[in-house]
Amino acid sequence: MGEFVSVQTDDGVATIRIDRAPVNALNVQMWGECADAARQVATDDDVRAVVLWGGPKVFAAGADIKAMREMSFTDAFAHAGELQEAFRTLAEVPKVVIAAVNGYALGGGCELALTADFRYAADNAKFGQPEIKLGLIPGAGGTQRLARLIGTQAAKEWVYGGEMYDAETCRQLGLVDRIYPADEVYDRAVESARAYAAGPYALRMAKKAIDEGMGLDLASALKLETELFAATFATRDREIGMDAFLAKDRAEFTQR
Numbered sequence: 001m002g003e004f005v006s007v008q009t010d011d012g013v014a015t016i017r018i019d020r021a022p023v024n025a026l027n028v029q030m031w032g033e034c035a036d037a038a039r040q041v042a043t044d045d046d047v048r049a050v051v052l053w054g055g056p057k058v059f060a061a062g063a064d065i066k067a068m069r070e071m072s073f074t075d076a077f078a079h080a081g082e083l084q085e086a087f088r089t090l091a092e093v094p095k096v097v098i099a100a101v102n103g104y105a106l107g108g109g110c111e112l113a114l115t116a117d118f119r120y121a122a123d124n125a126k127f128g129q130p131e132i133k134l135g136l137i138p139g140a141g142g143t144q145r146l147a148r149l150i151g152t153q154a155a156k157e158w159v160y161g162g163e164m165y166d167a168e169t170c171r172q173l174g175l176v177d178r179i180y181p182a183d184e185v186y187d188r189a190v191e192s193a194r195a196y197a198a199g200p201y202a203l204r205m206a207k208k209a210i211d212e213g214m215g216l217d218l219a220s221a222l223k224l225e226t227e228l229f230a231a232t233f234a235t236r237d238r239e240i241g242m243d244a245f246l247a248k249d250r251a252e253f254t255q256r
């Protein structure tokens with residue numbers, strides 16, 4: 001349990017909660033705490049799905065600009081690796097992760113949301129990569145995960161312009177998956193996470209195949225898919241799923 005990033009698990013769903021008033025500005029300590037939280041939910045067998053949440057007001061307004069103002073080139077270079085590593089660890093959590101976004105998800109906050117499989121946004125949510133207005137570029141996935149998700153042209157508009165975009169615009173771009181009233185978005189994310197938590201071990205293979213495959217050429221990605229497809233036959237849940245189908249029954253998966 002970190003000072004600003006905590007993990008709470010209930011009925012198979014872990015919530016990683018970011019909590020640093022007033023706007024969840026991400027300082028160096030929090031990057032480490034995010035990585036710790038990611039490792040915890042990745043390795044805890046009681047956790048079957050994850051919700052990433054910044055609370056009811058703001059998801060995260062980005063890196064702490066007050067702290068960053070004093071950083072030298074060497075500080076930035078040293079911390080760049082730590083932050084990339086923290087966000088990579090989050091993105092590689094082998095379970096379904098849903099970011100529930102209330103209010104602003106800007107800069108590093110938007111990049112944090114991009115580490116999740118899905119983004120459920122409140123109708124008042126605003127996303128953006130405003131780093132250019134500070135004389136920076138995104139440094140934690142905003143030029144890469146964003147471009148892969150919404151395409152290079154839209155990503156260029158976001159990164160070059162530094163503007164904020166509402167939830168509906170983000171939904172049309174494919175960055176936001178679902179929009180809910182602000183006071184419902186977290187509960188809806190937990191509800192979906194609970195459904196994924198009841199799913200088979202194959203969900204892990206599906207996530208790995210899609211995420212890792214996207215970084216490979218097609219032939220290598222198809223080979224990875226074949227290997228992971230075959231690996232599902234080594235799982236107990238594959239037998240449970242097929243037996244349930246043949247018995248016209250409901251599968252009770254074990255995540256094994």
Ligand code: DAK
Nearest residue numbers: 023025061062063064065066079080106107108130139140
């Ligand atoms: N950092 C520190 N403080 C922040 C902050 C931030 N990112 N955002 C807001 N605050 C503070 C404000 O200074 C203000 O503090 P007080 O004046 O009350 O002391 C308080 O939060 C409330 O903010 P506002 O008064 O501005 O409230 P509004 O509702 O009017 O506006 C806002 C909210 C979130 C739209 C606005 O504050 C805003 O535009 N904030 C800045 C957003 C931003 O530019 N974010 C991007 C930061 S750059 C790295 C990789 C990546 C990164 C860094 C390093 N490495 C590889 C090393 C990421 C960089 C970024 O994220």
